Amino acid sequence: MIENILIAFLAVASVGIICAVLLALASHFLHVEEDEKTLKIRECLPGVNCGACGYAGCDDYAKALANDNVKTNLCIPGSDSVAAEIAEILGVEPEDVIEMIAHVRCNGNCNVTTKFAHYQGIKSCAAAMMVYGGIYDCRYGCLGCGDCEKVCPSNAICVHNGVAHINNKLCVGCGLCAKACPKNIIEIFPQVSRVGVMCNNTLKGAVARKTCKNACIGCKKCESVCPSDAIKVENNLAHIDYSKCTNCGKCAEACPTKCIKLLEPIC
Amino acid sequence: MDTFKSLIIILMSSVLVNNYVLNRFLGICPFLGVSKKLNQAVGMGFSVIFVMVVATAVTWPIQHFLLDSYGLGYMQTIVFILVIAALVQFIEMALKKFIPSLHKSLGVYLPLITTNCAVLGVTIENIDESFTFVESIVNSLGCGLGFLLAMVLFSGVRSKIDDSEIPESFKGLPATLIAASFVSMAFLGFAGIVDNLFA
Numbered sequence: 427m428i429e430n431i432l433i434a435f436l437a438v439a440s441v442g443i444i445c446a447v448l449l450a451l452a453s454h455f456l457h458v459e460e461d462e463k464t465l466k467i468r469e470c471l472p473g474v475n476c477g478a479c480g481y482a483g484c485d486d487y488a489k490a491l492a493n494d495n496v497k498t499n500l501c502i503p504g505s506d507s508v509a510a511e512i513a514e515i516l517g518v519e520p521e522d523v524i525e526m527i528a529h530v531r532c533n534g535n536c537n538v539t540t541k542f543a544h545y546q547g548i549k550s551c552a553a554a555m556m557v558y559g560g561i562y563d564c565r566y567g568c569l570g571c572g573d574c575e576k577v578c579p580s581n582a583i584c585v586h587n588g589v590a591h592i593n594n595k596l597c598v599g600c601g602l603c604a605k606a607c608p609k610n611i612i613e614i615f616p617q618v619s620r621v622g623v624m625c626n627n628t629l630k631g632a633v634a635r636k637t638c639k640n641a642c643i644g645c646k647k648c649e650s651v652c653p654s655d656a657i658k659v660e661n662n663l664a665h666i667d668y669s670k671c672t673n674c675g676k677c678a679e680a681c682p683t684k685c686i687k688l689l690e691p692i693c
Numbered sequence: 694m695d696t697f698k699s700l701i702i703i704l705m706s707s708v709l710v711n712n713y714v715l716n717r718f719l720g721i722c723p724f725l726g727v728s729k730k731l732n733q734a735v736g737m738g739f740s741v742i743f744v745m746v747v748a749t750a751v752t753w754p755i756q757h758f759l760l761d762s763y764g765l766g767y768m769q770t771i772v773f774i775l776v777i778a779a780l781v782q783f784i785e786m787a788l789k790k791f792i793p794s795l796h797k798s799l800g801v802y803l804p805l806i807t808t809n810c811a812v813l814g815v816t817i818e819n820i821d822e823s824f825t826f827v828e829s830i831v832n833s834l835g836c837g838l839g840f841l842l843a844m845v846l847f848s849g850v851r852s853k854i855d856d857s858e859i860p861e862s863f864k865g866l867p868a869t870l871i872a873a874s875f876v877s878m879a880f881l882g883f884a885g886i887v888d889n890l891f892a
Contacts, residue, residue: 433763433764433765434765434768437759437760437763437765437768437772438765438768438771438772438775441755441759441772441775441776442775445775445776445779446779448779448783449779449782449783449786452783452786452787453786456786456787456789456790456791457790458789458790458793
């Protein structure tokens with residue numbers, strides 16, 4: 427009786443030990459050198475896998491940094507500190523990251539624009555867009571179903587009163603929301619700029635005003651007050667050239683519909 | 694010629710008639726889990742074929758030269774699980790070292806198979822049916838191919854499900870399970886076909 431148990435025990439134990447020894451040997455002899463650089467770089471990346479760098483994720487970017495000659499300042503969420511760490515590991519000159527921030531070009535909340543239909547479908551902008559391009563009289567504005575909210579890796583977006591709002595403090599500038607927006611109203615611009623056009627409506631003044639009280643009417647007042655020639659009204663809509671804008675805020679004061687706004691400062 | 698015929702019959706019956714997923718309901722979790730996209734399904738299918746064949750090549754000698762000769766047949770399940778798990782780990786390391794491209798394309802599927810019941814099932818079936826070594830290998834290959842076939846077919850069915858309108862309460866897993874049962878019923882049509890293959 428004892429013999430049987432002993433034999434079974436020994437046989438299984440020996441199989442186990444043989445497997446263990448084989449695996450131990452294998453892990454020693456078949457060990458693949460994981461590139462130390464890649465591991466180090468991966469550790470200092472933020473790991474949100476947002477894809478703002480243009481790679482499939484933080485792992486991919488780390489690999490590319492270690493093996494190919496890739497720019498060290500592509501990680502926008504990580505900003506300067508991460509870029510500096512990466513540059514140190516790779517032994518190259520650190521480059522500054524141009525921190526970006528997302529901005530919703532719409533202020534057409536439920537109080538100022540009207541609906542021409544009642545939407546009961548899937549709560550997704552992409553789906554709402556497929557039915558007559560949304561239910562608001564303004565055909566250009568935010569649909570308010572929150573596709574951007576869903577993709578945001580840092581929970582910086584919330585839809586309030588029918589329009590998406592971006593929390594400047596949380597936004598990492600990855601640009602995923604801009605890609606998700608079917609109306610293309612989310613703009614990514616350098617974080618230093620603090621002025622934003624809150625409208626995407628290219629209809630003529632009077633028509634635009636009818637669809638939404640907060641619309642840009644293309645009056646060109648901002649264009650004339652801008653001291654640095656940064657605002658141009660094209661297609662009845664103001665556009666800010668952020669390479670020229672000095673954040674003076676005169677356009678925001680002059681705008682009659684208050685669709686140009688000084689954005690909240692980032693703390 | 695007769696042995697060749699019998700091998701063909703074993704292969705065909707394990708691919709179509711005794712399909713592991715659809716007729717024996719083994720390996721259902723990867724079947725439901727990884728069949729969403731065709732390329733993933735194919736990756737998983739080939740990994741399973743590979744692991745099944747190698748596992749059979751290892752477990753058959755263990756059964757016949759170790760367990761049977763010491764009268765330890767009742768330890769079969771434990772020993773096989775142990776050996777297959779170790780084997781898959783070993784294969785993964787070897788692939789990473791020598792064929793990194795294959796390792797990359799098999800990806801996460803290889804370690805997922807470690808404790809797949811279909812793999813354990815095929816190794817035990819080979820013993821129960823008292824197949825010879827060559828027959829065992831052919832049977833494993835057939836089971837793997839059958840798994841691949843089921844995965845590929847079902848990934849097509851699932852893409853259709855995604856596009857169709859389903860009542861709210863059936864959305865997701867219920868609809869998938871119902872579809873799986875339909876595919877499984879379709880495979881019942883193969884029963885009896887193999888015996889008359891060479892008639």
